[in-house]
Amino acid sequence: MCADTPEYKDTLNLPQTEFPMRAGLPKREPEWLARWEKIGVYNKLREKEGRQPFTLHDGPPYANGHLHIGHALNKTIKDMIVRSHQMMGYDSRYVPGWDCHGLPIEWKIEEQYRQKGQNKDEVEIVDFRQECRKFAEGWVDVQREEFKRLGITGNWEDPYLTMNFHAERVIAEELMKFLMNGTLYQGSKPVMWSPVEQTALAEAEVEYHDKESFTIWVKFQVVGTGDERLDSAKVVIWTTTPWTIPSNKAVVYGEQISYGLYEVTGRPEECWAEVGDHYILADNLAADVFSRARLDDTMYRRVGDVSHQDLAKITLKHPLAGAEGANGEWDDIRDFRAADFVTDTEGTGFVHCAPSHGMEEYELYRDLGMLEQVITYNVMDDGAFRDDLPFFGGKKIIREKLNKKNKKNPWEGDANTAVMAKLAEVGGLLARGVIKHSYPHSWRSKAPVIYRNTPQWFAAVDKTVGDGQDMHGTTIRDRALTSIDKLVKWYPQSGRNRLYSMIEARPDWVLSRQRAWGVPLTVFTRKGVLPTDDTYLLRDPAVNARIAEAFEDEGADCWYAEGAKERFLAADYDPEDWDQVFDILDVWFDSGSTHAFVLRDREDGTEDGIADVYMEGTDQHRGWFHSSLLQACGTLGRAPYRNVVTHGFTLDEKGNKMSKSLGNTIVPDEVVKQYGADILRLWVAQTDYSVDQRIGPEILKGVADSYRRLRNTMRFMLGSLHGFNPADAVAAQDMPELERWVLHRLAELDHQVRKGYAEFDFQGVFQSVFNFATLELSAFYFDIRKDALYCDAADSLNARAARTVLDILFHRLTTWLAPILVFTMEEVWLERFPGDDSSIHLQDMPETPGDWLNEPLAAKWAGIRQVRRVVTAALEVQRRDKVIGASLEAAPVVHVRDADVVAALKTVDFADICITSAISVTGDPSPAEAFRLPEVEGVGVVFEKADGEKCLRCWKILPDVGLFAHPGVCGRCNTALG
Template identity: 55%
Template sequence: MTAAEPIDYSKTLNLPQTDFPMRAGLPDNEPKLVDRWQGMNLYKKLRESAAGRPLYVLHDGPPYANGNIHIGHALNKVLKDVITRSFQMRGFNSNYVPGWDCHGLPIEWKIEEKYRAEGKNKDEVPVNEFRQECREFAQHWIDVQTVEFKRLGIEGDFDNPYTTMNFHAEARIAGELLKFAMSGQLYRGSKPVMWSVVERTALAEAEVEYQDYESDTIWVKFPVATGSQELADAHVVIWTTTPWTIPGNRAVNYSPRIAYGLYEVTAAENDFGPRPGEKLIFADALAEESFAKAKLEFNRLRTVEGDELASLTLAHPLKGFGGGYEFVVPMLAGDHVTDDAGTGFVHTAPGHGREDFDAWMDAVPELEKRGIDTRLPFTVDDAGFLTKDAPGFGPDREGGAARVIDDNGKKGDANKAVIEALIGANALFARGRLKHSYPHSWRSKKAVIFRNTPQWFVYMDKDLGDATTLRSRALKAIDETRFVPNAGQTRLRAMIEDRPDWVLSRQRAWGVPISVFADADGEILRDEAVNARILEAFEAEGADAWFAEGARERFLGERAGEPWQMVTDILDVWFDSGSTHTFTLEDRPDMKWPADVYLEGSDQHRGWFHSSLLESCGTRGRAPYDAVITHGFTMDEDGRKMSKSLGNTVVPQEIIKQSGADILRLWVMTTDYWEDQRLGKNVIQTNVDAYRKMRNTIRWMLGTLAHDDGEDVALDDMPELERLMLHRIAELDEVVRKGYDAFDFKRITRTLIDFMVLELSAFYFDVRKDALYCDAPSSTKRKASIVVVRHLFDNLVTWLAPMLPFTTEEAWLSRYPDAVSVHLEQFRDIPAEWRNDELAAKWRKVRQVRKVVTGALEIERREKRIGSSLEAAPIVHVADAELRAAIADVDMAEISITSDITILDSDAPAGAFVLEDVKGVGVVPAMAQGTKCARSWRYTSDVGSDPAFPDVSARDAAALHELKTLGRL
């Protein structure tokens, strides 16, 4: 270069250099990283690197293997992945084993749908052939979901997941059932259960959803049969939304806490119902409303006391119909009776309602003393038809038995038949319709009925030999478990406190059978040798062994001649999933029991959390988890539930295709996931914008670190600004670690985004660009800044790695091309001496003054009086003594990115720029004096002081001389 040639000063600057692109291209780049991780077997490397560390176990709640993943799966799996990764990077061996629920109706229903489409009859197919089709169907969707989960960036043992249809798992599930049987907790009983006519099986509470349903409602008159002479010609009136249950009525409940009255009809407008002169008993709070419904006028005659009601027996309103209903109907006190709706009396059909059943069973000893038949009727069969126990409506009915619900889930003719019979018997007071919330099967979406059937149950309140019951054990375990959020504890406790005995049996084909033998009375064979043969066969052949030819003789052995029968019911699938802790946590050497944490949606308080708790407390005396985390459900942007009919569903695969998995993961991290969260195009765009800012911050650090020669700078030799940044790293490290411990990911992401955008990009990096780009290679300020950027990069990228695994891997490999993976790194240990609260307090004041200066300069730019802040040399009036002391030894021109600045100890003059939230500071704008440096663009009075470089400042000239000496100019 000759003196005559102009110097291209841009080539002398240490400008950022990086191949890390500004545009992420996540949809194209992420699959390459998935392939890279699989090719290098990252999962195995993670396990090897963590060998010897303490285990941290999140046990995966199994999704059903029956379709593509939806947004709920994505939310759930990302949360789990972030937890396991964050503990893995903090000194634990945090192994994640994914699992799948493979049994039960969701899969069986799909095979039956296929059969119906092919015109095949399931009952004509050998059971194990049908079960094999279910198994193949489940395996197909396990394979599909595995690919989809990996695409989300989920890291786990996908080569060795747990599945409930694995032979070992089926053997363990059966073994857990046998523990309940051998300990006397399992029994056969007859109770009302929720029954799906469409699916021909009992359902658990976790298998239903509540939808609006329009029911027929009727008010029915029960004539007084015996008791008070003054009420001999009166009727007790009940109200029900299930007319078809009237044939099953066996009692009427009242409450001693409710005020009742005797009423007389004085006028009637209806074509049917009570006539003038009839006497009726109602709760006083409901009489007027009820009479208005029936279009009746009335007089109140007198009060009817509870003792008087207790002395009554009633006649069944259908007495004589169909040749039945000749029994008496007792009046029973009941705590469940209220005067909120109806009549103040509750029609009690113990074969059709849980409260009805309990009220009836509680009264059985007294009723038997009174000579009342206490046998429970079975008035509805599995297909929804009324039976012989409903005379006049069952098989003896002309035209055939009335039906409650048909095979398609539509209302049958049972309600109509019962109402017509009541009108004929002059027993109907009034009728109507009511839209209310009613249980539906969540698979068929059809209404269920409550039906008394023989089923297999586990006792909730039987003494287990140690003065505890399953209920008391479960409640104690809940109290000992950490819940996030805390409300989950209250919710689960309430469910356990009120739940009935656990019904385990299902009338299906695909699942683990209730592998016990019982006699005609329901007594269970308790024989360890038989049990051992069952479990040995299941381990080798799976649960299909129960349905194989000759299974009874094979398992009973020398006892085959005894009258033991194989139970053919299938275990509730929630028992399967509730047992996963046994064959996953206990049986795998890379796991531990109990798990540190379970995490699922809030619906699992009545599902997996619930069944796992009961199963484990029944067999091991405690919960299989130490902590329970729940997340809410994803709604659309307007807060509506997502549904295909509304066209507002958001599919994770589409988000990944358009924006990338890390954008979806960032959305999960920024939500209040403990509550219901919202998702849509605008929400995604907000996260795209936030991601772009974070990515650009990382990109700038990578570009700056291209000039990192690895040299360190002692803490004491660093400028205050660098020491402030190290202090902030120490503060953030505490926030991040506490946030991961609290599973409060939103706090972490919000804190880090704000730090990267507001404190780094808009402050520290902006201030230090001059020193980094322009200072001489030997500059301590420049070296110290590079050291700080190095620490910022290492900490920020590792902190973010659990959340944004793709982006952080890309950034890490860009910085460290010889590295294996960022996910094999640990969070950095932060030196205690970095923490400097006194320095941070001082710089909070410095930044307050700076905020006023930058605010004033922004107006100057907006009004086009300056183009760059380097054109300014503002005059700053600082009247506040504390602020003035804070900035006394600080180069405020450098911090404010101006060419010069003047600080005055005085009140701000009229017209000065001030901010309401920074008292005692005012800024008067002024233009910088001197000449603009051709290299740094700062205005100084020493431009041209070095004749070798006449158009730059003395600082820049010195840097150029040093570069020349190093051969870089």
């Protein structure tokens, strides 16, 4: 450049913005949080009138620890649901809540006592409960701040807590509705019992882990048939729970199974079978049984059929019958009959029945009306045999504490080995071994559980509710199944199938727990009356009302206060005639009742007490989704939700479950400190949350890269809109085709975004918007229009139209992305619209005019873009080979076979679109040397260099450079310079 050549840089309309390339999110996000709190954004949104309410009801997290990555995923998805619906025009409400009662908190307080050498049972129960309440309050405050740091919006000033007095009142009232409508009853049946925690557990409180168990093959002597062939034989059973043998009351067989009589003809030295023994076994399993007994196929033979008529004659002796010191405990004859749950796929073809410890056996004998003959009470609360049980008194099935020396089975007590030893001693064993299988464990203590018959309180799922008048069904199960099928939408649909099958097959709901911290079962039972008697339960609305009022004023602790029974009963009854129940409610009943004290009772609830959305992890099909459904179907008559959204579990980058021992956990707080909450939120938006998702350092780096690309797009828009005056906007119909094509794409996207948000498809929304922003805007539209924006006169049609479209883009991209990138879109918005009360989160998504859609134009530009791809690729080859440094040095000749596409290209400035100084389009056949792309047929590009001089202002190489008043510029730039 000559010394006297003017410098034109300052005459360009270059982007101007203070929006930084580096986000600095960890430092800046707390500033926006404080700003939102000062403005009161959530409350301001509630002031918008005339909107249809939309309520996401929060499944309460447990108040007992710092947040893990699953919490972050869960609350972020909820936040995206709430924010997106608000910006689509709803009054979108979100009341966060906490589950505050139950064993995990009680367990923590007991641990504190144990560390101090104190005994929980020596503490006044109200004092103990107050300590539990204080513990929960502390963690509610901690978790609230951690959730807010993730950018979660909601009514944080007034959340719901299951331990609030009103909540405890409503939970008790909801239970008393079960009492009054006839579905509450006390029964004694096998339930999952935790000996370590000494309480019944619900299925949702149990997780399955591999466990090694002893397995035994036990001989039962046949008696009383009068058939010498049979009376000399033994029926063999197989079980993985040796400790249940002392509670055996029967053996059952299958009516469809083929059985044979087998004789032992030989034996090795170490064997519990004797030559001449006769055993009745299922034919399909006989070889396996003898193999377990160390007998090969030369040591036994089948000597005859055992028909079902033969089996019908049989009764059995317990293997411990007549044992010295047994004191007659097992001398009663054992029942023997057919049952439909017996198979010949494993075991022996016979099932030993201890109805106190198995649900199938319990139900069999319940239906036969024989429970009184077969129920035992041999196992105590701590999992030990009753002290006076011969041979086994005091032996424990499960240890109270881990035995770290027994690495394979650290919870194993001494009951199983004692039972096996005694059976071997009396000749009752045929074989034994060890099996590794999936076994239920308490998710709190991680200890194995057992099935144990105990008196518990149940909600009957198949009993007619009240007067049976209900449009959705007459029983809880019927109402639940109808709700699942007809009243609720499921995202994904597989959630419907899972919950339906669970409800279809589930037993009655166990409501009671033998603990201290929770809402008590506010029930009185008549003394001296059996639970089956109609007068056993006190059903009195006046008593119920007194209890409810006391709970409202004082909380559930008043149930445990001295004189509580007299307080609630004395006005109408003699308290001495009644017993007060002190079991507490299953915490799933607490959380299942939240629809009543949150949706029904709060001003920010719903008119009909039903939520628009429940959203939780897939484990909640057996948890909160399940218990809420059962509870509401018992009291409300239907599901308390219209939509159920389910997310999967979070795994590490290799697909492994996270655990502290593996060192692969990702802590939300650490991600926020390193990257910022928006990066964590973006990870959520980029994953398919309906299945298990992965997270780790490399994945987060990829998310951060996507974030940077999107931030660059927003920065370009902000810079190019500097000084934009809406008065200079161009009407859509007056815009160039390129701008009208962008409007068409916006109209398409607007539909996709709204549909995606409405269907909770955040991955689909983000991917659509991200691809549009980075591929169609940054790499195409912005790339083309930079020239017009920078170099055209500010009042030219191209520049004005481009800035008008940028303004339209700005309002849509910021509102579309605000539910996901809550902090970044606030930063973008405030960069352009600062102000004390300004916030992107007070905006709605702009409505999109229907006439922006233009399918013929879109089809035309699809063809133009295909040809442009070939041109761009051809120029990239020239740049790679150092023939040119920039595309403006080129003036290629483009050969296009399709005449319609040629005609379309000649109606636009194709050189501008390809960012070349000149271009020629022809329908002539492509010469052999032309560049082609295999995936774009009928297009060839012949490279030519541009002819002329380089414009000092726009850098295009044109023949007219230097012919105008302003030296060294082209005609277009000369006009722009004035």
